[in-house]
Amino acid sequence: xxxxxxxVVVNILILSACTPSQGNLEQDIPVTDQKTDISSKVTTMYxxxxxxxxxxxCAGKIRPLRQQTVSALVGGMxxxxxxxxxxxxxxxxxxxxxxxxxxxxxxTIAEQNLFNSKLTYxxxxxxxxxxxxxxxKGIRDTVLRKLSIASGLLSARxxxxxxxxxxxxxxxxAPFSGKLANVRVKSGEVAKVGQELFTVFTANEMLxxxxxxxxxxxxxxxxxxxxxxxxxxxxxxxxxxTELNPSVSEDGLITLKIRIxxxxxxxxxxxxxxxxxxxxxxxLSVPKSAIVNHNDRPVVFTVVNNLAKWNYVVVGxxxxxxxxxxxxxxxxxEIIINKNVQLVxxxxxxxxx
Numbered sequence: 001x002x003x004x005x006x007x008v009v010v011n012i013l014i015l016s017a018c019t020p021s022q023g024n025l026e027q028d029i030p031v032t033d034q035k036t037d038i039s040s041k042v043t044t045m046y047x048x049x050x051x052x053x054x055x056x057x058c059a060g061k062i063r064p065l066r067q068q069t070v071s072a073l074v075g076g077m078x079x080x081x082x083x084x085x086x087x088x089x090x091x092x093x094x095x096x097x098x099x100x101x102x103x104x105x106x107x108t109i110a111e112q113n114l115f116n117s118k119l120t121y122x123x124x125x126x127x128x129x130x131x132x133x134x135x136x137k138g139i140r141d142t143v144l145r146k147l148s149i150a151s152g153l154l155s156a157r158x159x160x161x162x163x164x165x166x167x168x169x170x171x172x173x174a175p176f177s178g179k180l181a182n183v184r185v186k187s188g189e190v191a192k193v194g195q196e197l198f199t200v201f202t203a204n205e206m207l208x209x210x211x212x213x214x215x216x217x218x219x220x221x222x223x224x225x226x227x228x229x230x231x232x233x234x235x236x237x238x239x240x241x242t243e244l245n246p247s248v249s250e251d252g253l254i255t256l257k258i259r260i261x262x263x264x265x266x267x268x269x270x271x272x273x274x275x276x277x278x279x280x281x282x283x284l285s286v287p288k289s290a291i292v293n294h295n296d297r298p299v300v301f302t303v304v305n306n307l308a309k310w311n312y313v314v315v316g317x318x319x320x321x322x323x324x325x326x327x328x329x330x331x332x333x334e335i336i337i338n339k340n341v342q343l344v345x346x347x348x349x350x351x352x353x
Contacts, residue, residue, distance in 0.1 A: 039350035040343060042336045044303055045287075049331055051280035054319050056219060058256070060210020062230065062270040064201035065259070066176065073169035074098055075193045083183045083198055089174040096185070096197065098170040107163040114156040121151040172197065179203040181268070206263035208239065208274050211253040219278045220244065226258050226276040230266060237263060241276060284329060285322040290337040291315070300329060301336040301343055303351070308336060310345035 080097040089095065124147045148154045182199040185191050208228050212220060220241060228237040243257035258274050260266065291298045291313070298315050301308045313328030329335070336349065343349070 039306070039348040040308075040339055041352050042303075042308075042340065042343075042349045043338045043352050044334050044336055047284055047286070047325075047329055047331055047333045047335060049282045049284055052283045052285050052317065052319070052322065052324055053280060054219070054278040054317050056212055056216045056276040056278060057273060058210040058212045058276070059271070059273050060208045062260075062263075062266050062268060062272055063207055063209050063257075064178075064203070064268050065205035065207055066178070067199065067201040067268065068175050069182070069199045070172065070175065070197050072098075072172075072191045072193055072195045072197055074103075074166050075191060075195075076102075076170070078185055078187050078189050078191060081185070081187045083180060083186065085180055085183050087180050088203075089178060089180055089200065091174055091177045093174045094171060095174055095180075096172045096187075098172075098191070100167055100170040103163060103167045103170065107160065107167060110156065110159040110163050113152070114160050117151050117153040117156040121148055121153040124151055174200055176200065176202070201268055204263065206260045206266050206268075207242065208258045208260065208272055209255065210258070210274055211249075211255055212276075214248045214252045214254055217244075217254050220256065220276055224276055224278070226274050228258065228260050228272050228274050230270050230272040232270060233265065235265065237261065237266070239274065283316070284325040284331060286325055286329075286335055287337050288318070288321065288323055290335050290340070291323060292340055300325070301340050302329070303334045303336060303349060306348060306350070308340075308343045308345065308347040308349050 075098075077099040078096055079099050080094075082093075082095050125144070128143065128147070145154075178200040179202075180198055180200060182196070185195070185197050191197065222241055222244065224241045226239045226241060228239045229235070230237075237260045239258045239260045241256060242259045245255040248254055258276070286300060290300050292301075293299065294312075298313050300311050300313050302311055303309070311328050314326040316324030316326045318324075336343070
């Protein structure tokens with residue numbers, strides 16, 4: 001008797017060792033030995049190649065196509081301003097002015113100095129004319145430059161040019177047409193050289209700047225359509241991909257820019273999401289409800305002779321509604337798309353009308 005039990009145990013161990021392991025789409029298919037006349041009512045569909053709608057999502061910030069912060073190029077008292085946050089301005093429009101009386105006085109003195117320096121320079125040239133006669137052009141130019149420095153002409157000319165520039169900078173104009181923001185000074189206040197005064201941005205030309213995964217790079221190109229949705233409002237805006245940075249960050253991300261059509265109501269810095277339309281390609285796909293998981297492997301049931309057949313599949317892209325099937329099914333297969341969680345291989349099924 002003891003030998004009999006030993007024989008049984010050894011054979012069980014041998015059979016267990018010979019059980020196939022998971023390795024391909026045909027192995028590890030659960031089956032039922034139970035015979036039943038009760039059929040599960042299921043909904044089915046036939047597989048066929050069709051355009052697969054796929055979208056890439058990304059999050060980012062709303063940016064103006066053009067934006068500039070204007071800083072003071074001269075310092076002093078602000079004597080005029082037409083600065084109001086949110087107001088539209090035109091290119092070249094006068095927005096503010098600094099007190100210029102002191103600069104005008106300095107310019108008058110500098111111009112007098114320039115006049116006197118010219119007289120001195122011309123007098124020196126006349127006195128050196130005999131020595132310069134017949135000299136090469138290079139030598140003559142060198143002597144004339146030294147005379148312009150010695151007479152103070154070069155310095156006086158530079159002073160006049162600088163003061164004219166400073167005087168022009170007392171009148172601050174809009175660098176381009178847009179909307180005002182971040183106004184920091186008003187009439188009666190004193191501003192220092194380099195101080196930020198205001199910002200102008202193109203409110204009618206906006207874009208979203210965001211990041212996509214490097215895995216999605218091959219699916220995105222310039223000109224693809226997209227939909228932008230600000231977090232604050234939920235309103236959808238049509239947009240187009242206009243720029244892809246050909247560089248991958250350390251986090252595996254690629255920066256892109258998506259220009260927004262008719263961006264009324266959007267502000268720089270807003271958080272928003274983008275859904276980029278990927279060109280449709282024909283492929284086999286199934287509703288997500290058709291896929292069940294067994295040991296972390298996707299399975300789709302087909303119907304053959306009113307029996308549910310278990311099929312391991314390799315899946316591709318997922319658009320949230322449908323999933324591409326790369327391997328495991330073929331065109332024309334009848335698949336079960338609901339009430340499939342409790343099914344096993346060879347379960348009897350009945351199609352719902």
